[in-house]
Amino acid sequence: MSTTEAAAWRNPLRDKRDKRMARIPGPCAVVIFGVTGDLARKKLMPAIYDLANRGLLPPSFALVGFARRDWADEDFSQVVYDAVKQHARTPFRQEVWDRLAEGFRFVQGAFDDDEAFSRLAATLHTLDAERGTSGNHAFYLSIPPKAFPQVLQQLSRTGLAARTDGSWSRVVIEKPFGHDLASAEELNALVNSVFPESSVFRIDHYLGKETVQNILALRFANEMFEPIWNAHYVDHVQITMAEDIGLGGRGGYYDGVGAARDVIQNHLIQLLALTAMEEPVSFSPAELQAEKIKVLAASRLAEPLDETTSRGQYAAGWQGGEKVVGLLDEEGFSQTSLTETFAAITVDVDTRRWAGVPFYLRTGKRLGRRVTEIALVFKRAPHLPFDATMTEELGKNALVIRVQPDEGITLRFGSKVPGNAMEVRDVSMDFSYGSAFAEESPEAYERLILDVLLGEPSLFPVNDEVELSWKILDPALQYWAKNGKPDTYESGTWGPESAFEMLHRTGREWRRP
Template sequence: MPATPASLLVIFGASGDLAQRMLLPSLYGLQHAALLPAGLRILGTARSEYEVAAFRDLVADAVRRNVPAADVDPASLDALLARLDYQAADSSDAASMQRLGERVTALRNGDVLYHLSTAPRFYGPICDALGAMGLAGPGTRVMLEKPIGHDLASAIEINDGVARVFDEDRVFRTDHYLGKEGVQNLIALRFGNAMFEPLWNARHIQQVQITVAETVGVEGRGDYYDTSGATRDMLQNHLLQLLCLTAMEPPARFEPTAVRNEKIKVLRSLRRIGRNEVQAETVAGQYTSGAVGAKVVPGYIDELGHPSRTETFVALRAHIDNWRWSGVPFYLRTGKRMARRSTEIHLQLKSVPHSIFDPGAHIAPNALTIRLQPDERIELRVMSKTPGLDRAGMRLSEVELDLDMHEEFADSTRRPAYERLYMDALEGNGTLFVRRDETEAAWEWVDAILDGWRAADVRPRPYPAGTWGPASAIAMTERHGHTWRE
């Protein structure tokens, strides 16, 4: 039975950094586009004490700082502010939670979406408090931010805490990559076009590369990042979600259960990389001082202020042991302070089985590259005749068929990821959210890698900021006759 659009959104952590940078500006975008449910009220809550007027000033300032000035419409901003209310609360203080519960009861006029934009250790206590007050029954749902734990055991503990109060079909775990236009376009490209599916398998594809490269450093998040690292922060969620969407079988329908059933099959088919495999199949790195975009930047340890073995880069060679992908390596890499910002999925097809051209003619394998950021485009590399007359035989050149999504859809508004995710969560559509079994299967696979590193005493290899990571990451692919796309 379809969910009813929420009449009340309660944001825990409403004064925090994520809320100010992404959540509140996204709600403004939905307001400006007239996409919020009619009559929706928004209740902010955090430990900070604010009068309602002061909270509205904070929201207005966050919108003006994080939305392009040309897009800030005073009437739309005023309409958003009119929806807002605020009630301070601390999950460890029963009296303050009781006052929050009374405010929720007073504002509620239908379904409620609770968005827990807090540290995950608070998810269980917040859900317990909501349940104890009778505010987590039918007609309510909860939206959670990553990371769900720092390993499998902690993920299970957090999920159990939420599950004591909310049924799984009312839990919306956020991976903001799934809200990006480019990621959703991957689904459209694969399953909306007949030309790709016959080639999307081990018979025709030689290798797949998935890269999420950042030019930024830890940017003031050193205390968090040093307990996380690239593997927990990026590989366990973003990269594995991109892997699932690239490799999954066609779902019967584009709806939550069907899509997530196919993603979990991919995660359960991933070949384990454990103690016997980590040194050959994985590389950990940590950036040192260097130059990014002609700007000299310090190394990770310099930014952190103390020695650390936390990896800021990870690359690995994964295999999916099923009929579609048997034998095809999936190279995954992510890192900070790399040469350029890029998120892309690159599929290299196998070479033609026999060349009819001159023996000296170079025929490069066809390749499909789906760029997700900073620009969204689809590139198909094919061989073409080089123009001109040549008695020595036909000369071939590699050319790109390039679709620039921004140019093609210049008249369409590009939506931030949280606008999509908020709209879906408010309406009860869980297709672009992560199910519990996905989260735990991903952690189980990643935990084996981390355990292998500990057992082998793996130390991250240094790489200068502004490069593509340690040389050993290049060697890992070249041992198998492949090269990273740069």
Template sequence: MSDDATSVFVNPLRDPQDRRLPRIAGPCGLVIFGVTGDLSRKKLMPAVYDLASRGLLPPGFSLVGYARRDWADQDFAQVVHDSVKEHARTEFREEVWKQLAEGIRFVQGDFSDDVAFDQLRQTILDLDRVRGTRGNHAFYLSIPPRFFSDVIGQLKEHGLTDPKPGAWRRVVVEKPFGSNLETARELNAIVSEVFPPDSVFRIDHYLGKETVQNILAMRFANAMFEPVWNANYVDHVQITMAEDIGIGGRAGYYDGIGAARDVIQNHLLQLLALTAMEEPTSFDAKSLRIEKQKVLESVVLPRRLDLATARGQYTEGWSGGVKVPGYLEEEDIPGSSHTETYAAITLGVETRRWAGVPFYLRHGKRLGRRVTEVAVVFKRAPHLPFSATATEELTQNALVIRVQPDEGVTMRFGSKVPGTAMEIRDVNMDFAYGGSFTESSPEAYERLILDVLLGEPPLFPRHEEVEQSWKILDPIVDYWAEHGKPDTYEAGTWGPASADKMLARDGRVWRRP
């Protein structure tokens, strides 16, 4: 790849703090709908401050909040201030805050309030004049999908989606992107009617994590992995996202959605695509998207969904030394709910590289610990010239990419135990981000918000990927809906017994992270 400005700016493997060509946003502003929610307070507003602290936002950057609260600009500024002090990654500096605070505005209204959207339009015009944002604004929809149509319609009706010549308007959409294929297509139609494809950014925050991007770096920047990254050497792949928490205050969103729709359809299928994809011709958005989409189109479901999937719902138990309630005892959850809090599925990827290699995906709440990882488990050596007792405990080689926490990579292989006997034992070799790099990794939302402001889409799934993911998941969810209640598992354990049986039928076991 050439080292011209274009290739540098679109390469997702480039360090965002590259001193040769820093990725600094030009004149622009960000409008957040849903600023009173947890996502905005804990992630978005702190990420904006961290970008400003790192010198990656323009001096005249503006931040506009839109919500129903009866706030003045200074009230909203105080909310941002408190969120930044509590959740920002970088040190709080008064001079950075003062410059950022000068561009903070608030507009009060609901999503059907024409007067409020007129005020929003006037606020943006004022910011263009006072702060020099030049008509460049991104609209972040940190709101439930059922309101997308209302907000996008109001933006269009009040002339907020039509920038003046030379300026841009973009929209950021948080997951979930629908609840099935049909609703995803409806949502895409609503968005694409107003915004062109290159102006729509669908947030999957997992794709902004350094360790997820490191899957590409590890595979394609090193000669040692790619020759064995195929069905000749790989036995199976396990992709896990385990949470030790329950649903918290998300009952209104979570019940009826469940683990498969909430995480597998987006995060885990994207991890599968990055793990299984072929080498792209370059790391620009189009090339990455083409290879990921090829993988998703090659995914096949097992013929027996009853044997190759599992789902569960946590009951009361112990988590972190504390007694916790079961899902049906959580606040605002109906006692008759069949929503799964654990989901595991088996998928195949019918390509020359991966034919015959099962991909096991699992996600659950109230599991043994919080961890997200991709484990590539290799086949056993075809011949072991050792005595049976020397290798009795030996398992399969594995390469484990730890996405969170303790980000890094672990390699598991057999090694001789010191001594006179030829005894072989499993050992781990670890690479940890924290121990290898002096600078801390930016939060995923820092990277993604900056990419939105720069108009760089490599880490954002397009609607084709979203729809293909629903094509994969819909038959499984429909099958579960027809077959009664999910199994149960005690909080603090690693899921229902049916998930262990799912792998045991193939002669395999789940990793214990």
């Protein structure tokens, strides 16, 4: 190593600037409310272990569970162990587990139990002293929104929400962020009465996916795409999140929520914002959020809503070679429910870049296959020196960003068919994350939990984003509430006929991934 290289290596400023260096949070503790639920068992606990296994948690780390169960610390440790063994992404290593488990604690109690929260405060203060967690606490509310007021009031009462002596206190909130605009505003006001907005982290796990973040790299690190990423070349944009499963025992939760509130308001509108935003001055949280807010403020539902929206409920049918029941026959679901399992909307983005380009957003359960993708469909070339028979198999060019399950990018374009005749048809050029990189993409919750502990809010929607998303969606929800029963569609298909008519009216059609 040369003298210059050695000096650069020893320079701490260089290390701070080098974004390739892994960032590890300082001493801290995570408290999970709702620790007995599926999210904690399948996602949160395994993600915390995987972070530890990758060397991304500090030695002074603690995990505290809070629930009604009559558990000792050892019982809680066994619950975490079982969750890690079953759901962790990285291999199990005993030495990592032993070190991590030293910081496990459990507090028994209900959300309205003052004494339990006093015990929680005492437990955290003890961990600060014994484990060196330094008063830095993240409170993960993996609980129903109706329980938020009690928990937030208790955190305020016990002083756990307050920041003192340079320490931090943060709250993590799972979706849904309200039920409509009015409830979202009420929820935001409630949370901000206890925690400042800079300490609030609203989890949208889709934003933690590697492919979603690659939208920014694709657009702004490659000169070839940015010049055509606009209304001069793009005919329309389709954003799809399709699931091939039904409710799977979640009927009680899902009834009254529906596909639009569950997916479009958060996941799909966030994907729209990342696709349509202008280039930020930098990738700092404030700059990214500012550009997303500008796009959302300029977005509105296209009208008339009877022609530009669609909703449906799945009926019985065949899925993966298996006969499945319809929504109204699912366990725990009301026979008279008007809750939709399929929703599609048309959004206009009234900016110079996107004027006249419709954004079609759709989501549904029991559709043809599980897939999430963003497709930019381009206009046809203004002049084709071919007769109709030469290009009858040629569609529109498309750039497709596959978010899941096969993460990657596909470019669809026309190419000549080998042979003596001039015949052009669609071909695809494929990029796959799995084959292009040796590194395995981190699970979304790993990235998001790490960002919470680092105080890095880039991937978390702020108040304005949440409220603007509801402003976009609310007119459709209100229209559907006044206009009877959703259409039906057979399980295993791609939605109700009204969704296809939505696009056919303008001479377009949905992609079939």
